[in-house]
Amino acid sequence: MEKLIEKYYRPRLPHIWCPGCGNGIVTSSIIKAIDKLGLDQDKTVIVSGIGCSSRASGYLNFDTVHSLHGRALPVATGIKLADPELNVIVITGDGDGTAIGGNHFIHTARRNINLTVILFNNNIYGMTGGQYSPLTPTDSKATTAPYGTLERAFDIAELAKAAGATYVARGTAFHANMLVDVIAKGISHDGFSLIEAVTQCPIYFGRQNKKGDASAMLKTQRDNAVTVEAAKKLSPEQLEGKFKIGVLHQSEAPEYTKQYQAIIDRAQKGAK
Amino acid sequence: MAKVLLLQGNQACAEGAIAAGVTFFAGYPITPSTEIAEIMAKRLPEVGGKFIQMEDEIAGIGAIVGASLTGKKVLTATSGPGFSLKQEFIGYATIAEVPIVIANVQRVGPSTGQPTAPAQGDMMQARWGTHGDHPVIALTPASVPECFTLTIKAYELSEKYRMPVLLMLDEIIGHMREKIEIPDYDTIEKPVRKGPRVGPSEFKAYEPDSDGVPPMADFGTGYRYHVTGLVHDETGFPNGSPAATEKLLKRLHEKVERDIDKITMYEEYKLDDAEIAIVTYGGTARSAYAAIDMAREEGIKVGMFRLISVWPFPEKEIAQLAQKVKVIVVPELNYGQMVGEVKKAVEGKVPVKPMSKYDSEPISPKELLEFVKNL
Ligand SMILES: Cc1ncc(C[n+]2csc(CCOP(=O)(O)OP(=O)(O)O)c2C)c(N)n1
Ligand code: SF4
Ligand SMILES: [Mg+2]
Numbered sequence: 001m002e003k004l005i006e007k008y009y010r011p012r013l014p015h016i017w018c019p020g021c022g023n024g025i026v027t028s029s030i031i032k033a034i035d036k037l038g039l040d041q042d043k044t045v046i047v048s049g050i051g052c053s054s055r056a057s058g059y060l061n062f063d064t065v066h067s068l069h070g071r072a073l074p075v076a077t078g079i080k081l082a083d084p085e086l087n088v089i090v091i092t093g094d095g096d097g098t099a100i101g102g103n104h105f106i107h108t109a110r111r112n113i114n115l116t117v118i119l120f121n122n123n124i125y126g127m128t129g130g131q132y133s134p135l136t137p138t139d140s141k142a143t144t145a146p147y148g149t150l151e152r153a154f155d156i157a158e159l160a161k162a163a164g165a166t167y168v169a170r171g172t173a174f175h176a177n178m179l180v181d182v183i184a185k186g187i188s189h190d191g192f193s194l195i196e197a198v199t200q201c202p203i204y205f206g207r208q209n210k211k212g213d214a215s216a217m218l219k220t221q222r223d224n225a226v227t228v229e230a231a232k233k234l235s236p237e238q239l240e241g242k243f244k245i246g247v248l249h250q251s252e253a254p255e256y257t258k259q260y261q262a263i264i265d266r267a268q269k270g271a272k
Numbered sequence: 273m274a275k276v277l278l279l280q281g282n283q284a285c286a287e288g289a290i291a292a293g294v295t296f297f298a299g300y301p302i303t304p305s306t307e308i309a310e311i312m313a314k315r316l317p318e319v320g321g322k323f324i325q326m327e328d329e330i331a332g333i334g335a336i337v338g339a340s341l342t343g344k345k346v347l348t349a350t351s352g353p354g355f356s357l358k359q360e361f362i363g364y365a366t367i368a369e370v371p372i373v374i375a376n377v378q379r380v381g382p383s384t385g386q387p388t389a390p391a392q393g394d395m396m397q398a399r400w401g402t403h404g405d406h407p408v409i410a411l412t413p414a415s416v417p418e419c420f421t422l423t424i425k426a427y428e429l430s431e432k433y434r435m436p437v438l439l440m441l442d443e444i445i446g447h448m449r450e451k452i453e454i455p456d457y458d459t460i461e462k463p464v465r466k467g468p469r470v471g472p473s474e475f476k477a478y479e480p481d482s483d484g485v486p487p488m489a490d491f492g493t494g495y496r497y498h499v500t501g502l503v504h505d506e507t508g509f510p511n512g513s514p515a516a517t518e519k520l521l522k523r524l525h526e527k528v529e530r531d532i533d534k535i536t537m538y539e540e541y542k543l544d545d546a547e548i549a550i551v552t553y554g555g556t557a558r559s560a561y562a563a564i565d566m567a568r569e570e571g572i573k574v575g576m577f578r579l580i581s582v583w584p585f586p587e588k589e590i591a592q593l594a595q596k597v598k599v600i601v602v603p604e605l606n607y608g609q610m611v612g613e614v615k616k617a618v619e620g621k622v623p624v625k626p627m628s629k630y631d632s633e634p635i636s637p638k639e640l641l642e643f644v645k646n647l
Binding site: 010042058063066071073078107264270 | 326335
């Protein structure tokens, strides 16, 4: 790990994350996946939006963009399409990626452009102090839902799949090794990949909803997660209140930048 | 080989972009700018470039910011409602110093307004549309040939100062057809971006040269730097100290202010002996030429100061103009926007008369002539 830190992290301590926050675990899973695949560090770009999770880009030693709230995907799309040689990895939060950035999310998935999106799902707006997000479970407390949230949460993995993502996976901060594995598979996949990383915000989601401290929240992740394989053997009743982890969906479809290259080849033939 | 063509302003803008070396366009269709996107969709793949229609205007400008970071010259085009959506990223490109060009073909607003009718109502939005303190460079072509040359100029400025440059067309100019001589693109000097002169280990991504502008590395070339909309220091990493904040904001302003004489562009038309000066820009200037010619035939000494660069506003030149003439008329297709800037620069030395028109019709030469005669 020491070597990984030296190689992939910028010497920029202290970081802004609270003690017990899951963001550090998810970030190091991304790094381990990058290392496992041996990606060229000079040809790998990390783009994030705005939020606690999106601050990760600043700590990592690559070309990095800390963009605007909700807008990481358009920026990443521009980078990838302009230079398809680059590996482009997107870090986003549940609010960043599915509220303000929700429209970009479905359209980027639909295009099947080769980006790998790691969505840090802590079920809350951490950075702004605990307001509800589209991934906050119904009836949860948030500073903007003192009586409990009325809205139903997205299943972001299902949404990604329906929108056309060709790789969809879920992991948790607790199952960090598995998270490395599903992220690595997502990066290797030639198309739009979404990895939902379930993580804990003990400070704002945990406290308001009496979920205990970080270790209690990690245990909840352990207890509620069921691997895709194990889930196959369970009845819907047994799966009640649980969520699946692992590779949830993978399919083949033409990748956008490759399709665009074919257009260039055609246009240049036609022009000459 | 140079060729003479009959083109629309929007077409000339698109061709100017190609001539300047643009290889990336992302945008969202909106009247009266759509032709620019349509032409880029066809032309860019022919020159090995990329076009993408995004899900909205925010995504369009976001994508060009990303593409610019890889070293490409980039364009997006829009009109009123879309221009509003682009504002947050205009601020981002200003503070993160990402060169981008945005063409705004103005139509009647606010809101959906009159999509197909000309207006010049976004001049102040161009200046103050994004939040916070920031410098702005905006150019206003008044002819089809100028759409071509000013688009190339926009890239020169945007690459040089590492900031967004706004091309403020209006529906008159965007849709008007004129003869234009297009040079062979190989003969056109392509604006270049100042790259790093040191290796990655010594590189500080936001350390400015003496011109106030930091050299910019392309993503993917080993410099591994951070781009953020947060206030940052020379390293590019967030630094919220009062000193770093003041230093950055000051530098962003000063890199433009320092060069204001180089950036300022204007045309003087029959101003030498003029007693009345018309200060205008864009499509409205077209009527001013004609009105001045007619007035001159009647012996009225009138001329025009045509703003080509509108932002930063050429205060010094307008103040000098006020020394020479007896009255200044500012015709524009809005309720009165640039006239305020003219007044500010004139400081009460001579009367400044707004001639605002906001009924969706251009100002005709005759109307302007009448206005001048009735002064
Ligand atoms: C346009 C805009 N609106 C609102 C904000 C304020 N804001 C910053 S981060 C954030 C929410 C972040 O939540 P999430 O994406 O879940 O990230 P987390 O902090 O939980 O990791 C909000 C609302 C902003 N920066 N920009
Ligand atoms: S507020 Fe929550 S998400 Fe943000 S750093 Fe603290 S624990 Fe993590
Ligand atoms: Mg969150």
